[in-house]
Amino acid sequence: MNKERKNIGLAMLLIFSSLLVCLDRIFWQSSPDILINDKVNIQQSLMQIYHASTLIGIDIFAITLGSLLQGSEDKSWSSAIKYWIYTIFVGTLGLLVLTLFSREFSIGDLYNMLFPFVRNTYGILSGIVLGMLTLPLFNKGVKKYENIIKLSLLLVIIAPTIFNKDIFGFANGTVFGYILVNLGFYGNYIRSKLSVKKVVTRIILLLLTNIIVVSLMPEFSKAIHNDLSTAGRFTNSASALLILLAFYIVLLVSKIKVNVKNGYVDFIIYTAWALLVISNNQTLLNKLIEYNRKTAQSVTRWILAKDIKEILWLMLIVILSNFIILGICKLIGISQKISNFYDIRADEELSQFFYRITNGIKSWLKAHQVYLATIAWGYFLAIFSFLMMNTKWTVAPNVDVKYNIFTYTIGVRQAMVLVNAIIFLLFLKFIFSLTNRYWFSTIVASLLWIIWVVANRIKIGIRNEPILPSELSMIKAWRSLLGMVDGWILLLVVSVIVITIPIIYFLEKKYRLPKQKWYSRVAWLIIIPVIFSSVTFLNHEKSVIHIISGGIGNDPTFYN
Template identity: 30%
Template sequence: MSQKIKLALLTGVVVLLTGLLLFSQQYWQLDLADLNLTKHVTTEYKQLALFKGVTLLGKTLFLVVLGFLLGNESKLRYAKAVKLWGLTIITSAVLQVVALYLNNDFSISELYNSLLPLLRNTYPLASGVVVGLCCLKKVDEYLLKLSWRQLIIVLIVATGLPSIFGQDPFAMNDGNGLTFGLVMFLFGAIVARKKVWLQTKRCLILATIMGASYLLINYWMPYISYDVHGNYSTAGRFLNSGALPAVLFAVFMGMGILPFLGSLARTWKLRLADFAYLGLICATNSSSLLPILKRHFEKNSTAPQVMLLIIAELGGLALGTLMLAVLARTAVNKRLEEQWLGYDLIDVLDSLKSKVLENKRYLLGILGAVVLSYSSFFFVTPNLELTIGKTTHDIGEYILFARPMMIWLNVLIIIALWGIIFGLTNRYWVSTLGVAISMLVLFVTENIKVGIRNEPILPSEIVMLKAINELLHMATTPVLVGGAVGLGLGISLIVYMERKYPQPIIKWMTRLILVAVSCLFFSSSLFLNHSKGKMHIVSLALGNDPTFYNQLLGAQQNGPLLQFLDNVDTQVMEKPADYSQAKMAELANKYNALAQKLNQTRTNNWQDQSIIFSLSESFADPNRVPGVSLAHNPIKQIQGIMAKNTSGLMLSSGYGGGTANIEYMSLTGLTVANFSATLPTPYTQLVPFQKQAWSFNQLFAKSAAIHPYEGVFYSRPTTYKKFGFERFYHLGSKYKITDQETIDRSPYLDDKTAFANTLRVLKERGNGQFINLVSMQNHFPYDKGYYDGTKKYRATGSAVTDETTADMIADFATGLSYTDKAVANFIKQIDKLNRPVTIVFYGDHLPGIYSGNNMKKDGVVLHETDYFIYSNKYARKQGAKTKLVKATGLVAPNDFPAMVAEQTNSKVNGYLALLTKVKDELPAMSTNPKMNATNNYNTMVSFVTKQGKILKPEQLTKQQQELYHDYQLVQYDMTAGKQYLLKNKDFSK
């Protein structure tokens, strides 16, 4: 037989077996064919069982052939094993990228599986092949000395016990275990190396008998199972590639056909081995490929459709093999083979040791990066304790054991920075010590800022470097002297090390690649917050939690470096197509004219009255929640106020959280639903970066914010300052929270305290002021038993699924009863004042305790809170209304500025005129109320009618769509655009 024919035969066998392997590993895991018997054996089952048996026979023979292809590589066994191990990692990583691209699927577990395929036994059969390569020398020492009969007996003992006794002492795992892969691979290697072979005809006859026996056993097993057990529990006992007849079929078939092909060129056999090994990895990578396959095939899909995909995969494997063939000719490959030729394990370890010593400067640099990364968490945690919710953790222990991946992500950031500097300078000590010193300076600065502001360094603060002289003037003399001395010592150390211990330089191409890869790594931060982007999916899977509502907590959980990058990707909102200076001038004229029209009937000015926006934490009537009923009404007095005054329901964009977003909307008149998906929290991601940020309080001569809690959350100090608030009263501020009281065992200052401080500021600062009050009394958790007397508000109903839920609702409702009393008392107090005062009281969101409700079904109701607008007696005497009647049943928080203007009969500017029109003519705007995401990535804006119907923008009338577009243009201009409107006094002042 000619060499060409042998070559064609071997190639055909390898391709056929690889295709069968791909099919058997993928098709039968897709549940496209039902092989579960319940009542009786059907013709379809028998056909499918035979079909599956044939494909599994190919899988067993595949391993023997792969062993035959690599069986003569004993001199290069370690080099080849290392190559296949590296190929496994690379291929697995590529498959994970494919899964990410096609299926938007990524997990940290799969990442570990890709990087540690042997340790995590990700690919048992492939691992058996790699281990088998390392054992080839032992084949010569022990196995080749045995006769064929002895070898087959050993094989029967090793693989036959599970078939005979139903036990698996050698972990063959029905032909899927590492041991099975090792045994079958080694037998194929023996076929390649043994000098004497059995007769071909005899082997093929035995193979035919074993194959037929295997198929017949599986054909009759359902009947045997039923006769013995009375059911079909063991019908598929032998329907696997590890069954003894299947193993013997592969053995005899391999012995019958492979010896004739042994004279083929080594190079071609190696290429075929690469092809087959790639196929083995793809076939057994079910975690990445199966989701992709299931996306393309439904239950009624047929085998031919899967075969088309298998053919496409074989083409990809052929291309991958071609690339490996090219790489095999490189100097790296030849050097590896030369160095490891005939090495024993000790030699390999010695070689690895020399490689480590040769590159120890880089390994020490990585170790230094790990130390810097781990230490960074301590610098942003001054008391070395991390508090999440009500649980406190030791920062070092928590990061090391609960979030180790964050250490490595920060290590990558440090290494990438080093890569850029080293690539540009080609100086090891300049880059290494320069990065280390810079990191220490940065971490100390982080520690100082955290101590002063309880907030890490954010990208927005980089612009402060433009005012470096002013910053230096703000620093104390010891700090300046210490910094100068430290800088001098650092530079001296770098110069000393460069002169005393110069390190080898690297080639310009390597430097270029190093800089390019490092820059590519940093550029990924530009896509971290794209909610549907691949980088975002990977980032979440790795455990990155930006926690935008609490930047300090984010830095403590993620590390200051990663938290900094998390804040880089902030796209405010998509630019409307017709946005221009001329268009904004047109809108300014349009709504300034509307303001003039509205002001013809309005008599009051903002400077003559006081307005309070009172955000009540989690305030929402539990009795409105479907399936929930309270024994008593906890907010009876507030409902009485609502009945006589402007009131209704407010559509919240949060559930269980999102306070600052609701607060932002009420103060600015802008909806978060219009913002980009990368802007979940305007308080921390937008306002600090704006040149100007319009807020309702700017219409008043005096304004103050009151929050009877820690002020750090949501960057409120920075945000309020940008908004123009003169004072911020919070715990620890220079503007003190007085009259501090709590209720029973609650750790939060109560609403009585909140209103007492509001009344005090109201009296102290006189008329013409705005107060933004944000309470804390009813904040979670609700399972700590904070209040006495909760039995009075016991919850029942279909949505109260367990005692824990009932207790939490009762605890929450008890807190509402105290709010009810505090609000009623505050209303009495402001009625005594002889100046106009109006309060907008509203709940920000429902508490996240209604686990018995379905968000898709009850989402709108679970996003509706209670609100009212009350003007005191003096305000009503001055022309304020008692009860608005137009568009008040269901409103959004961005409607409040316009509503309070209408209620107090106050004159408006062009912007408030626009908001008035939006309030009157558009349904309430929100993010998707069918979702419970809080401080998460925004969805497309939803419009909700008074009847609770959700509309998309295209479902609005033509006039409503035009109005909404005007509103979008204005919001873009004020937040992401050129802010033309903020320069127009008639529109914004």
């Protein structure tokens, strides 16, 4: 049992802040009638104060998480990996659930969930993860250059507020998240240097300053610009006043020494993290906002009531789901495996840690080079099959558009190429599960795939259409079909088979790979046919496979 303990107060603050973020994302995008107010009055000032109270949520979240993680630099890399895998899983699962209920699917949304960093899906969370990766460097640097780090953080926070420009790309989110989590690191570092009295005094001063500045900005905007264009000048999460208020709130809570076991706090962190992932899923938000607009008719109190109810239900669902998800991860040991590999050991310098990680990745790539090569081979065969279906070097999907077949295949039809690669790999896996012979399965699957592609290419050349499902029944008349094939083709097929048999025998003997466990084979023999059987519903409108198929650009024609 892990005996390390963490501050439960900070963990609960993390949950509270994540709920504020959800409320901010849903409520203000629902266009409540309170936004119609374009006059300088009490209501406008109160609206600005309320909006600022939800915007501070993201500041508190990132700073709180930084404060919780600061003392765990040995686990910072493993934490970053775990949170990122969890982010991808929650996002993808959420998209699947949304597809089931909304009956809509977009390949762009799937890419956003699977590749959140390069697609900038979760800017703030990306910045926090980057902060986790650099935490060991921060802890080493802050001991030597505390004043420089403090001044740098203050400069980055204050400069955009003074100049009213997004000079550090805060709107993008990643830089903003990185700065905030480092501010949390720094806050935990200086926690013991500030008394509770000083922290409470600064919180009161910053709270009053925020209320005064935020509520008076509509008046200044009207006086200077004769409109409300700058009424929200300080009503944004990047405002230095809000960030500093969040900083000292976190600092105060961190001084409340009520600690519990790490496991409980980690569960709360994952729950709060999931809420942030969901609140940044614009597709899901759009559905909720659309529903609320229809049912609440932009009435502020109705929208607010609906939002709070939905957020509480969402939190309950996330908590229940986490019991299952995190329980399974613990059961299969994936969390411990990541920790064993990525934790910085007590006797390790950073240079030794990076050397070990680099060597470990190299060793993993070397140990799995055959499987990685097979994946690459499957991708190549998918591209090959697409190219072979063309009779010209160009393709014109529309009247006024023409593409080179390579550009069209690798660019426009990339989603379908990936689907075909997955189909090939599943086909290979099925044969492997039947025979438990890797090289035999790979070569046989490849030959059958190539034969199928060539047969379709021949049919397209003759009839300008691929082999139809109904024509597969003609295989019963295989003797008549062989009579229609040129002799040199039959000779070539026989030669390939004769050559392939000793190659398979050699590879199975010389480069023998680990065999599958019996339960793994049984599982795959059940799962793969179920996956392939989904095509029987491909032409059923509003079926899940039909929706996903359309979303990835697959538009099959059913001849019969």
